[in-house]
Amino acid sequence: xxxxxxxxxxxxxxxxxxxxxxxxxxxxxxxxxxxxxxxxxxxxxxxxxxxxxxxxxxxxxxxxxxxxxxxxxxxxxxxxxxxxxxxxxxxxxxxxxxxxxxxxxxxxxxxxxxxxxxxxxxxxxxxxxxxxxxxxxxxxxxxxxxxxxxxxxxxxxxxxxxxxxxxxxxxxx
Amino acid sequence: xxxxxxxxxxxxxxxxxxxxxxxxxxxxxxxxxxxxxxxxxxxxxxxxxxxxxxxxxxxxxxxxxxxxxxxxxxxxxxxxxxxxxxxxxxxxxxxxxxxxxxxxxxxxxxxxxxxxxxxxxxxxxxxxxxxxxxxxxxxxxxxxxxxxxxxxxxxxxxxxxxxxxxxxxxxxxxxxxxxxxxxxxxxxxxxxxxxxxxxxxxxxxxxxxxxxxxxxxxxxxxxxxxxxxxxxxxxxxxxxxxxxxxxxxxxxxxxxxxxxxxxxxx
Numbered sequence: 001x002x003x004x005x006x007x008x009x010x011x012x013x014x015x016x017x018x019x020x021x022x023x024x025x026x027x028x029x030x031x032x033x034x035x036x037x038x039x040x041x042x043x044x045x046x047x048x049x050x051x052x053x054x055x056x057x058x059x060x061x062x063x064x065x066x067x068x069x070x071x072x073x074x075x076x077x078x079x080x081x082x083x084x085x086x087x088x089x090x091x092x093x094x095x096x097x098x099x100x101x102x103x104x105x106x107x108x109x110x111x112x113x114x115x116x117x118x119x120x121x122x123x124x125x126x127x128x129x130x131x132x133x134x135x136x137x138x139x140x141x142x143x144x145x146x147x148x149x150x151x152x153x154x155x156x157x158x159x160x161x162x163x164x165x166x167x168x169x170x171x172x173x
Numbered sequence: 174x175x176x177x178x179x180x181x182x183x184x185x186x187x188x189x190x191x192x193x194x195x196x197x198x199x200x201x202x203x204x205x206x207x208x209x210x211x212x213x214x215x216x217x218x219x220x221x222x223x224x225x226x227x228x229x230x231x232x233x234x235x236x237x238x239x240x241x242x243x244x245x246x247x248x249x250x251x252x253x254x255x256x257x258x259x260x261x262x263x264x265x266x267x268x269x270x271x272x273x274x275x276x277x278x279x280x281x282x283x284x285x286x287x288x289x290x291x292x293x294x295x296x297x298x299x300x301x302x303x304x305x306x307x308x309x310x311x312x313x314x315x316x317x318x319x320x321x322x323x324x325x326x327x328x329x330x331x332x333x334x335x336x337x338x339x340x341x342x343x344x345x346x347x348x349x350x351x352x353x354x355x356x357x358x359x360x361x362x363x364x365x366x367x368x369x370x371x372x373x374x375x376x377x378x379x380x381x382x383x384x385x386x387x388x389x390x391x392x393x394x395x396x397x398x399x400x401x402x403x404x405x406x407x408x409x410x411x412x413x414x415x416x417x418x419x420x421x422x423x424x425x426x427x428x429x430x431x432x433x434x435x436x437x438x439x
Contacts, residue, residue, distance in 0.1 A: 018246060022239055024324075031232040040235055047234060048242050055246055069327070070223035077226050078191065111326055111351070115333050118228045136225060141192045157183035164186050167221040 003068045011058040018055050026051065028069060029076045035137050036080035046080050069110065081139035113171055120170035124163060131156050132163035180204055180211050189218045231329050321405055325351055325360055334417050336363075336438035346399070348436050350377070350417050357408040359390060363436075366395035369421060375401065376422040378430060379408065380439075382415040390417070392426040415439060 006024075009017030029050055033043035050072060121129065130149065134140045142160070146153045180188065180201055187193045188201040205211050325331060336348040348363035361377060369375070374394050378387035390408055393401040416439035420430045 015243070015246065019239070019243060022242055024327075026234050026238065026242075027231040028227060028229070030234040030238070031229045032226050034232055035229050044235060044238055044241075047238070048245055051242060052246065052249055055249060067223075069227060070220070073226035074219060074223045077222075081191065111328070111331070112333055114224060114227055114329075117224045121225075121228060132225070135187070135190050135192050136222065139190075139192070141194065142187055143194075157187065161183045161186050164218065164221050164225075167225055168217065171221065171224055 007054075007058045007068070010055060018051075021054060022051060025069065025072055029072050032073055032076045033080045036077060036084055036139070042083060043080070046076060046083060050076050050079060067110070077136065084139050116170045116173055117167050120166050124166055128159045128163040128166070131159045135160050179208060179214075182214070185211060185214055186218055189215055189222055321358070322360065325353060325358055325405070328353060330355060332414060334414075334438040336417055336419060336436040346436060348401075348419060348438075350438070352379075352408075352414055352417070354413055355411060357410045357412065359403065359406040359408050361391075361393065361401075361403040361406070363393070363395070363401045363419075364399060366399040366401055368395060368397070368399065372424050373421050374424050374426065375419050375435075376426050376430070377403065378418045378420065379412060379414045380416040380418055380437075382413050387418065387430055388412065389426055389428060392422065392424075 003024075006017050006020055010021060026047060030043055030047045033046040033050075034040065037043050037046065053075070054072075124132075131142075131145050131151075134145045134148065135142065140148065142153060142156045145151075145160075146156045149156065151159075184193065184197070184201065188198060188205075191198070193201060205215055331351050331353045334350045334352070336350065337345060344365045346363070346365045346367060348361055348366075351360040353359070359377075363375075366375065374392040376392045377390040379390045380387055388409070391403050391406045393403050395401040416437060418430070418434045418438075419436035420427075420432045420434055422431060
C-alpha cells in the first residue's frame with residue numbers, strides 16, 4: 001500500500017494501517033526527535049505525539065495528498081524544539097501546512113534528491129554547517145548562535161542562509 | 174527586519190525555523206499571510222528544511238516502542254468522521270464497479286499504478302520509472318512486491334547509482350540501480366537501450382570494492398521501446414558494491430563478463 005491508501009485506511013480507523021504507518025515512518029521521526037533532544041525517552045514521547053496526530057487527523061493528509069515524510073520531518077523537528085525549550089507549540093501541530101503539495105508517492109525522486117542533499121551537506125564548509133545545525137537542530141536563535149560562536153550577528157544570518165541555499169541548489173540539481 | 178517591501182531572505186529563513194525574536198515572529202507571520210512573494214519563498218525554505226531534517230541518519234526506535242505506541246493509540250479516540258466526509262465526494266460509477274469483491278484484488282495494483290503514473294507527471298525523471306510501470310501494468314508485480322518496492326525506494330540504507338553510456342548519444346541509454354547491500358535486494362530500470370540481436374541479453378554486474386571479480390546480478394532484455402527493468406532481483410546478502418556495470422552476453426547470462434562494458438556507474 002502506498003501512503004495515500006494507508007491514510008485512507010487510517011481515516012477509517014484501521015489500526016493495522018496505522019501500524020504500517022508506524023513501521024514506515026517511526027525511524028525517521030524518532031531519529032529527528034533524538035537528534036534534537038538527545039534523550040531517547042523524550043524522543044519517543046515526541047514520536048508518539050506526532051504519529052498520534054496522524055491517527056487523530058488523517059483526513060488533513062488525505063485531502064492534501066502532500067509529502068508525508070516531509071510533513072512528519074518538519075513537525076517532528078518543531079515539536080522537539082518546543083520540548084527542548086520547554087515552551088508551548090509555536091503552531092498547533094495539526095495546523096502545520098504540508099510543505100510539498102506534490103503527491104507523496106514521489107518516493108524514488110525523493111530518495112535521489114536526499115542523496116544529493118547529503119552529498120552537498122558533506123561538502124558544506126564547517127562555518128556554514130555549524131550555524132545551520134545550531135539553528136535547526138538545537139533551536140538556538142541567531143543571537144544565541146552569535147554568542148556561542150563569537151561571530152557577528154549578520155554573519156550568522158548569512159551563513160545560515162547560505163547553508164540553506166546549498167540545500168536548495170542540491171534539490172534542484 | 175526589513176518590513177518595507179518583503180521580508181529579507183535571512184529573516185525568512187530564521188522565521189521558518191522559529192528562530193526570530195517573538196515580536197519579529199509576529200510581524201513576519203502577519204506579513205507572510207498577505208504577501209504572495211514571501212509566502213512562496215517561505216514554502217521553498219520549508220521544503221529545503223524538510224529535506225535537511227530527512228538527511229538525519231535513521232535510528233531504530235527503542236525496543237517495545239511500537240507496542241507502547243499501539244497501546245496508546247487504542248486508548249485514543251478518533252474523532253467520529255464518516256468515510257464519506259473524508260473522501261469529500263461520492264464514489265463514482267467506476268469506483269463502485271471496482272469496489273465489488275470481484276475486482277478487489279487487482280484494485281490495489283491498478284490504483285497504485287494510476288497514482289504513480291499521475292504523480293510522476295511533472296517529474297524530470299518520469300521516464301526513469303517507465304519500465305517499472307510497465308512491469309506493474311503487465312501484472313508481474315503484486316501488492317506485496319509494491320510494498321517492498323516502496324520501501325526500497327524510500328530507504329536510506331540503499332545505494333542509488335545512475336549508469337551511463339560513454340560516449341553518450343542522443344537519447345543516451347541509461348539505467349538506474351537501487352541496491353540494498355545488506356539484504357541483496359536490487360531494482361533496475363533502464364531506458365533508451367539499443368535493441369539486441371537474437372540470442373543476446375544485457376547482463377548487470379556488481380563491481381566489488383576490492384577490485385575482485387565482478388558478480389553477475391541478472392540479465393534483462395529491452396522491449397521494443399528500449400525500456401527494461403529488473404524488479405527486486407535477489408542478490409547475495411551483505412555484498413558491498415563499488416559500482417555497477419552492464420555488458421551484452423549470450424541469452425542465459427554469463428558467470429564472467431565477456432564483452433565490453435556498455436553502461437557503468439559508481
